[in-house]
Amino acid sequence: MNRRALLTWAAVLAAVVVGACGGESPSSPSAGTGGVVVQGVVLGEGAAFTASSGPAVAAAKNQKVTVQVEGTSIVAEVSANGTFELKGIAAGTFTLIFMVDGVEIGRIVVTAEDGSEVKVVVQVQNSVLVLIEVKVEGPEPSPAPSASPTACIVNSGRVGQGIELEGNVLSGNASSFTMTAAGATGPVTVDASAAAFRCIGGAKAETDAACKAAFDKAAADSKVHVRGTLMGCTGQSANVTAAEVKVQKN
């Protein structure tokens, strides 16, 4: 009899476990086969920067945040603890659109190979998206091409890895600009649409928003320090998604 009770309990417990763990969770997108996986964390109210100065702002609580791959039905709802995951994204270049209560607050452009895992950390400040970090972890590398000094114009640049560049802006605005950079043999295109702007030294501004506005009007010839992720690199050009742009001198 005790054995029967134990078996009954074990069977029901197993059913409960399967029921709790299986099935479609709120943040599971349509099932895909292979492709790219994006895992992310959204920081919100109360996020504080340490060892860095900056305005202390808080995002409104209890707003539903969703992430969608532009042009597809792949969408994920950010969970209560800020995590989300998107699967089955076609390899190549795609755009992640972040929305709060259905209103777009920002987007991030990502380039990733098939089988890659993209890790994104963003913060929502006053309904504005701030990119903290994006990393692309690729699949097993394919056999390297024959060594060529023009394989990537950025010395030691590795696609999908973090990068810091210092140089001068050739053209563009606060959303996207082209720059020359130390250690790069060609122009680098920077996607700064989700980047935080800081003006330092001779370019000091009253607020970071004023810094970004000033840069937007007169980006050319500015000296900048860009921190972000190298999204693509060839022998002729490179493109970077910036998390932070420090403007040092106009």
Next chain:
Amino acid sequence: MRAGRVLGLAAALGLIVPLADAAPRRAASATGRERGPDVFAGYSYTHAGEAGLNGWGLAGAYPFRGDLSFVADLSGHYGSFAGADLAQLAFMGGVRWRARAGQRLSPFAEGLLGAARTSTSVAVAGTSIEDADTDWGLGLGGGLDYRIGERWSVRGLVHLRVLWGEGATDEDPRFSVGAAYRFGR
């Protein structure tokens, strides 16, 4: 559909205890130790949002009427996801219904209310960015004690935690295994 899962869990647990209760019982000890308060400590795992977190669980139960006890449950879970470190500390309290004590196998069901505080931190280029948030929620679950001594038992526990926060509702399963010690009168 998710409400159905929660109701299904509650219904399943509502069947479990009577089924186990139908099994022949041993004669209750004259000391009534089987009905005394108990404490539990053990390993715990939860799938919180999209992250799998490992940690610990502590619980205490105090009987107040028949097979019913007041329960206090504290747990801590830790891990990383998408390059960020996550830590979740949860405290919940509620009621436990246990099948008649005295058997070597003693199942129970419980319903809890409480809150979970999740802390997130990410280090980027020498800068540390931290965020913390508290979400209210409830826990439904049950467990099974296997008595290995006069006062000691090995316990397995399953909870479904429903947490509300940031405009989202999370249903996080949690599994614990550890040791329980029952105090006598």
